[in-house]
Structures are given as structure tokens and as C-alpha cells.
Amino acid sequence: MNSVQTFYPVGQIDEFMSRIGRVLELKGIELAVFRTSDNQIYALENRNPHPKGGPIAEGIVSGHVLYDPLYDWQINLENGQVQAPDEGQVRTFDVKLEGGQVWIAV
Amino acid sequence: MNTTRERLVLIGNGMAGVATLEQIIKLGGAYDITVIGSEPHPNYNRIMLSYVLEGSQTIDDIVLNSHEWYEENQITLHTGVTVTAIDSDTQMVVTDNGMQIPYDKVIIATGSKSLILPIPGHEKQGVVGFRDIADCHQMLEAAKNYRTAAVIGGGLLGLEAAKGLVSLGMDVTVVHLMDDLMERQLDSVAAAMLKKELESQGIKFRMGAQTAELQGGERVERLLFKDGSTLQADFVVMAAGIRPNIEVAKNSGIEAARGILVDDYLRTSMDNVYAVGECVQHRDTCYGLVAPLFEQGMVLAKHICGSECQPYEGSTVSTKLKISGVDVFSAGVFIENEHQSVITARDDWKKTYKKIILQDNIIVGAVLFGDINDSAQLQKLIRESAPMTDELYAELMGTGGCSHSKKKASVETMANDEIVCGCNGVTKLDIVSAIQDKGLTSVEEIKACTGATRSCGGCKPVVEQILQYVLGDGAAVASSQGMCGCTTHSRDEVVAAIREKGLRTVKEVMNVMEWHNPEGCSKCRPAINYYLGMIYPVEYQDEKSSRFVNERMNANIQKDGTYTVVPRMYGGVTTPEDLKKIADVSVKYNVKAVKMTGGQRIDLIGVEKEDLPKVWEELDMPSGYAYAKSLRTVKTCVGSQFCRFGTQDSMGMGASLEQRFERLDFPAKFKMAVNGCPRNCAESCTKDIGIVGNDGGWEIFIGGNGGIKARLADSFCKVKTDQELIDLCGAIIQYYRETGKYLERTSEWVERMGLDTIKAAILEDENNRQQLVERVNLALAQVEDPWQKVLNDEETRTALFGKKVEV
Numbered sequence: 001m002n003s004v005q006t007f008y009p010v011g012q013i014d015e016f017m018s019r020i021g022r023v024l025e026l027k028g029i030e031l032a033v034f035r036t037s038d039n040q041i042y043a044l045e046n047r048n049p050h051p052k053g054g055p056i057a058e059g060i061v062s063g064h065v066l067y068d069p070l071y072d073w074q075i076n077l078e079n080g081q082v083q084a085p086d087e088g089q090v091r092t093f094d095v096k097l098e099g100g101q102v103w104i105a106v
Numbered sequence: 107m108n109t110t111r112e113r114l115v116l117i118g119n120g121m122a123g124v125a126t127l128e129q130i131i132k133l134g135g136a137y138d139i140t141v142i143g144s145e146p147h148p149n150y151n152r153i154m155l156s157y158v159l160e161g162s163q164t165i166d167d168i169v170l171n172s173h174e175w176y177e178e179n180q181i182t183l184h185t186g187v188t189v190t191a192i193d194s195d196t197q198m199v200v201t202d203n204g205m206q207i208p209y210d211k212v213i214i215a216t217g218s219k220s221l222i223l224p225i226p227g228h229e230k231q232g233v234v235g236f237r238d239i240a241d242c243h244q245m246l247e248a249a250k251n252y253r254t255a256a257v258i259g260g261g262l263l264g265l266e267a268a269k270g271l272v273s274l275g276m277d278v279t280v281v282h283l284m285d286d287l288m289e290r291q292l293d294s295v296a297a298a299m300l301k302k303e304l305e306s307q308g309i310k311f312r313m314g315a316q317t318a319e320l321q322g323g324e325r326v327e328r329l330l331f332k333d334g335s336t337l338q339a340d341f342v343v344m345a346a347g348i349r350p351n352i353e354v355a356k357n358s359g360i361e362a363a364r365g366i367l368v369d370d371y372l373r374t375s376m377d378n379v380y381a382v383g384e385c386v387q388h389r390d391t392c393y394g395l396v397a398p399l400f401e402q403g404m405v406l407a408k409h410i411c412g413s414e415c416q417p418y419e420g421s422t423v424s425t426k427l428k429i430s431g432v433d434v435f436s437a438g439v440f441i442e443n444e445h446q447s448v449i450t451a452r453d454d455w456k457k458t459y460k461k462i463i464l465q466d467n468i469i470v471g472a473v474l475f476g477d478i479n480d481s482a483q484l485q486k487l488i489r490e491s492a493p494m495t496d497e498l499y500a501e502l503m504g505t506g507g508c509s510h511s512k513k514k515a516s517v518e519t520m521a522n523d524e525i526v527c528g529c530n531g532v533t534k535l536d537i538v539s540a541i542q543d544k545g546l547t548s549v550e551e552i553k554a555c556t557g558a559t560r561s562c563g564g565c566k567p568v569v570e571q572i573l574q575y576v577l578g579d580g581a582a583v584a585s586s587q588g589m590c591g592c593t594t595h596s597r598d599e600v601v602a603a604i605r606e607k608g609l610r611t612v613k614e615v616m617n618v619m620e621w622h623n624p625e626g627c628s629k630c631r632p633a634i635n636y637y638l639g640m641i642y643p644v645e646y647q648d649e650k651s652s653r654f655v656n657e658r659m660n661a662n663i664q665k666d667g668t669y670t671v672v673p674r675m676y677g678g679v680t681t682p683e684d685l686k687k688i689a690d691v692s693v694k695y696n697v698k699a700v701k702m703t704g705g706q707r708i709d710l711i712g713v714e715k716e717d718l719p720k721v722w723e724e725l726d727m728p729s730g731y732a733y734a735k736s737l738r739t740v741k742t743c744v745g746s747q748f749c750r751f752g753t754q755d756s757m758g759m760g761a762s763l764e765q766r767f768e769r770l771d772f773p774a775k776f777k778m779a780v781n782g783c784p785r786n787c788a789e790s791c792t793k794d795i796g797i798v799g800n801d802g803g804w805e806i807f808i809g810g811n812g813g814i815k816a817r818l819a820d821s822f823c824k825v826k827t828d829q830e831l832i833d834l835c836g837a838i839i840q841y842y843r844e845t846g847k848y849l850e851r852t853s854e855w856v857e858r859m860g861l862d863t864i865k866a867a868i869l870e871d872e873n874n875r876q877q878l879v880e881r882v883n884l885a886l887a888q889v890e891d892p893w894q895k896v897l898n899d900e901e902t903r904t905a906l907f908g909k910k911v912e913v
Binding site: 015017018019020022023037051052053054055058059060061062063067069070072084085086 | 172655
């Protein structure tokens, strides 16, 4: 486990459209960043948990759940867990909001 | 790391061994596990190779355990490594690359290999077996470069290989020693029906032929038969049988005959060494089919984990041919002797055959051809040595009444640990628990959760019966209501509420109609977004976040996250100037493939997301809407402008219909065709609206479909003038938009509504028709090209297609 996390500023919250994912590359990791309707920001690795892979950023966001764009799997944005009946895990990254500034830790 | 854990080494990374490991892990067996496999792949479903050849599945689809699975279960995996021996003195497994791996227990699961007949010439290039991914690749390669193939062996594997090669475009002859195909599973009647069916699918046969030599230079060129005749073939597949891989056992001093000898607990003659699967010989039998492997694996897993278990006493084998469209099944005894009695039903018109063999009134065998719905039940009856009864006879031979309730009963009496899905080793209990614990209500969900039906699909009827048995009648009612799991309201109730209560946004609909899931799901969000746009064409603000990815991005997403771009070509007609632009853009943006679509368009496949706006800008052509629930294409024939048969200007009419109705949202994708004469070269019969020109006007067809559920279009009406044609198309389109369920194609819509209802609303009620036309015109006045829109909207462009920011 990485004990040291560094938060990087990735922009203002207004730059993230509500319920529409955006792809960012941070320190070599491709992230899918989502702003939910309650104005929370979630950062996940932009890698589909399905064995065939692909992105997740273009999925449909409902509450804190993402319906992945390729296989319609449901992914919990909070912990990256794929919901039943499918199984899988997407890597998540810590996010903090200060004022309007979004910070993501890798 | 817990040092007290015992070390378990699995030799062979195939289905039998890994299925055993899965069972051991399920039973909580605490072992440090190492797997050694000589193929360079993780465990895949060997029996599905036929589908890979046939093209209906890819190698990725048939992988059973991904590398992640091994990691998650902390299994050390060595691929591309072959074990040479087990040294019982030092308790080490020795490999060909010099590894020595200590063990407490070993499982040998080395499977079998194709029996390569030792005839002269068998070592030539172009001669392969059909056993693994490497063989499969060779066959796929061969099909690209060579034309004629011979398959030696008319058994299960040979026929599957032959069908695969035919699908790949090769000219294939099956060479079989006997006079009947699959003579180890079928009787002469079924074999003859099978041969006829396969001949109609393009496979040729040379029966009763013994191959004496494979002739040619370095590469095989022809087969020489014992009777002196020859057969041209530049590719030969040997599928004459399989032979257990017993080298490891032999090198280690473990007793083996044809296979590695094991007792009823799968123990070999060496202490702490077990064997399972096709490499095994148990009570004088070597099995070459999948179901026994799982039965053996289950016993072995329990034994190794120290749980109580019944000994393995052999398996009743059944056979299913994995060729699409050919259903054959056999189990137990398939050719009767004079002490046995036979029940048969043969129907040469429906091409079905059913034979059940009884010995002293006990069901001991069965053969089915054409209709194999009873296969699961028969297999069970044979395994249980069930006696034939009047009820069973009525049920199986179709003279009795209510067979449904009896089928349920047979699922009810099925033992919990009975394997339902032989391909993936899923038991009845696995399925029942999944349904109960995870609240599953469909076969699809059961497939995703347990793996049952995932492979050959043969067990689907049984899985359906189990589902019905567990859920009872309540299930059907619960699942038939509501647009999706988020609500109990149907489509009609939602649309009525939007109109009556004046609901204006997706959120409002969900609030007012008390959705369980406050923001809906991927099914209801796009549907409500569509209904709102259809009801309020002028005012409604389309909700991008409720659009499926393709409609949001205006391009089709591919599995690797790239997109396809299809520019509009009205009526399928283009110009040299446009083609030049398409070529230039394809080169500049490194498009991976350029493909003609089924709707007469050009598809640029593999465009990076960030490049999409630039590609659109440089193409400077309208969007072809290949990604949308909208008018996709109007396909046309050449028509009266050039064709000597043409009676109407199909290209001109096609282009103007496409210009008129493009960009409108529909419940589902929508395809049209216009033909200049009844020869119907543009295939109107499979289109949502198909138009056929004749000397005096046009005939309109609706509800055709060439996709999942093919349906021939119904003749709707005939019109005389072009204006009438355009108006009627508009009225039909609007009526479908207003009454169709989201995602319902016109083929389903016509069936649900009834052709007469649609005719009454549009043809007989002139007033209604005019209003429909007015409403579609109003909706059409609002549309604009989505690609231009993105190019003119910097904010959306950055938000959706913005280049990844390196921070």
C-alpha cells in the first residue's frame, strides 16, 4: 500500500459536467472523473472491469452508480465495486474539494 | 504467509484441472497452489473452439479463468512450461525448463491430444489436429491462404472442424472410415439425416474411405486412399480420435494403460498423486467429453479437502454436436440389440428423429435429431435407470396433454449437486442459491452470475425450468410489469402521465411517478428522454447525460474505446470528391479499417475519441447517424436513371426521403429502402419502411427486419404520386414515434399493434393522417446536424471530446 498520497489540482468543479464523465491523465494513469448530481466528484481508473476491457468514462451516471458504456455493468462510484450479478473492481482515487477546486490523489 | 499450508501442484492448465481447483477453493481447501500448463494461455473452454472456428465467438470469449483469477486466488501460474516427471523420492515436480517444484500433493490433468494417424506423409506441412488454440489459429490461417481442405474423421470433432472450415470459405471434404457418421454416438437413421443436413450446409463426404498416404512436396497436396483414388487437399485436419497424455505418468513410474489408471477417488498408483479428466483411465474407460471431467473433479476436490464424498463410479455420457443449426443428441445405448425394445418417431418433413431404447422397460439410451428439447430429461432418466411409464411416454412422445407441469416436477426431483451446465460445472444448487440469494429473475442474469448456459447453451431449457420452479408464478408477473426495475409503471402509463400532468424533465417524471431508484438506470433514462422529446419537440431540452454513449458522442463506441464514423451519403450515392475527402481523412487520422456497411455507407473504424471533432470538421459531411435510434439509411437500387428495368427514380426518391426524415429521434433504429422496380435489389422486405416502384406509382411495405428476429415486411398500401409517398412515410414514422415503446423495432411494433390498427389510423382516417404529417413536420423543423453542433459549441466539444490533460 502507498502510504504517501499526493493530491494534484485538476481544475474547478464547474469544468466537470454533471453526470457526464471526463477523462484525465494524471501521472501516467488514465482517470475517469464523474460529477454526480449531489455535486460530489469521483475519480476511478478509466479501465472497464469486464474481461474485454475498454473505457468507463462514457457511461450513464445514476446517483452514485455508473452503468458502464460497453457492457452495462453497474459500478459503485464510491468504492469501484461492480454490483451483482457481475463481479469486479475498478481502482478508485481519493478526491477532495476545496472551494471550487478539485484535487485528486494518486 | 502461512507456512503450514500444504503445497498443491496442478499439472495441466485445462478445464478438468482448473475446475477441480475451483471446487477446492469453494470448499475452503487451504493450499499453496501452483499450476503448470504447456499452452501459453490461461484456462479456456476447449469445447468452444468449434464456435471460434465458426466465427460466432472469439478466443477472448472462451477464456474461462483470466490471469486476474489466478492472482486473486494467489495461484502461481507457469504457462508455456511442460512437466517432465514427478520425483516421489524428493517430492518434486520437474519441468522442461529446469524448475523443481516441491509438492505435498499433485494433480495430473494433462488431458489428451489429437491422434495423428501414423500414415506416410503425416508429418507434412498443412497437417494438423484440432485440439487447442494453436490448431485453431492454424486453421484460421489456412483458410486465408488455401482453398481445399480434408478432414479425416467423421466423428464429433471432425464434423465441427469441417463446419468451421466451410464457414471460413474453404471447400471441405470429410473423409470417414465407416459408412455412418458419428458411429460411436448415432444409429444409421440419425447418421443419414445428419449427413444430409451437413451436405446442405456445404460439407462434402467421402464415406468408407481409408487414407493410405498424404502426398505432396513439403506441404500436403492430396490424399491417396487404399482403393487407389485420390482427393485434392492443401490442408488436412486429423480428427480421428484423441489419445490421453500420459507421458508424465510414464516418466514417473505411475501405472498407465491407455490413460493414467485411477481408483474411485482419482488416486494414481503413486502416493499423493491424483489424476483427473481426459488423461485418466477409470474402470477401463477413458472419457473424451466434458461432463465426466466435472463429475470427477467434484469427487477429487472433496476427497482432497477431506470432506465426505461418494466414490466416483463412472459417468453416463451424452453427446451434443456443436454446430449451429444442427441439433443432435445421444446418450447411453444408441443401437439396440435383440433383447431391447425401441420407441421411435421419425419425421422426414420436419427433419426430426427420436429414438428411445428400453431394456426390461428401463430407459437405457436415446438418440435425438432435429429437436433436442427433451435431451436434458432423457439424460437424467438414463442416468437414473428410470422405468418407462404411461405418463413419461405421453410426455416424451407427444401424445399426452400437459407436459409443462411434469417438466417442472423433474427439475424438482433433481439432486442438488447434479451438474446442470456441463461446460462450466454449475450444479442445480449453484443456480438455485444464485436465484434466491441475489434475486435473479432471468436466464441472462443466471448466466452472468453462475456461468450456466455461458458456453454451448445446451442446458438453457433446464435452467429456465429451474428458474420457473424456484420463482413460481410470482416471478413472471413481477418481471412483466414496469419499464425497468426502477418502476412498476409501464411505458403507456409513463407517456400518459407526461401528457396529462405536463411533466417536463426526466427528473420530474421520476419524482412524480415515484421511481424506486431516484435517478433511474441505463434503461429508463434514455427511454424517458426520448418520450419527452417526442411529446415536446419544440421545448424539450435533450438531456445529454441520459443518452447512451453512442448518441451522446455521435459515434459508435468500439470495445477498445475508439469510435466509428459514418458520413451521410443520401440514398447511398456519393461523389469522387467526397470519396477523396474520406480517403484523405482516413489516412490522416490513421483509421484502422474502412468498411462498406450493410446500408450502402462507408464506415471509418477505429477513430480516437479526441480526433472525432477534427475528423468531422475535415470530412465536412453531415452525420450518417449510424450510432443513433434514428433514420440510419435509405438504401436504393440504381433505378430508372440508368437501369434498363427501372420504372421509378429510386436513387432520387431515396435521397430526398433521407434528406427529409434524417436526424429525427425514433424509438429504435430505423432503416428504409427504395427500389425502382419489383426486382427489389435494395431489399425492401427487410426494412422498417420498404418502398417498391412500379409503372404506376409506389408500393409501401412496413415492419421488415433482417436482424435478430428476421421478419418480412407487410404490404401497407399503394400510392400513385411522389407527394403521397412522402406524406405516407411521414405519417407512418410519426405514428411509430408516438406509439412505439423505446427500443421496439417496427417489426415488433407491427406485431404488437396489429397491421389493421395501423392501417385504420393512417389510411382510413384521413384527418388523423394529416395531423400526423403536421406533427412530424414540426419535429423535423427542430433538428440540426449533431456534428456541426459540436463543432460550433466549444464547451461541449471540450467536455466530451477534450484532450486528456496532463497535470
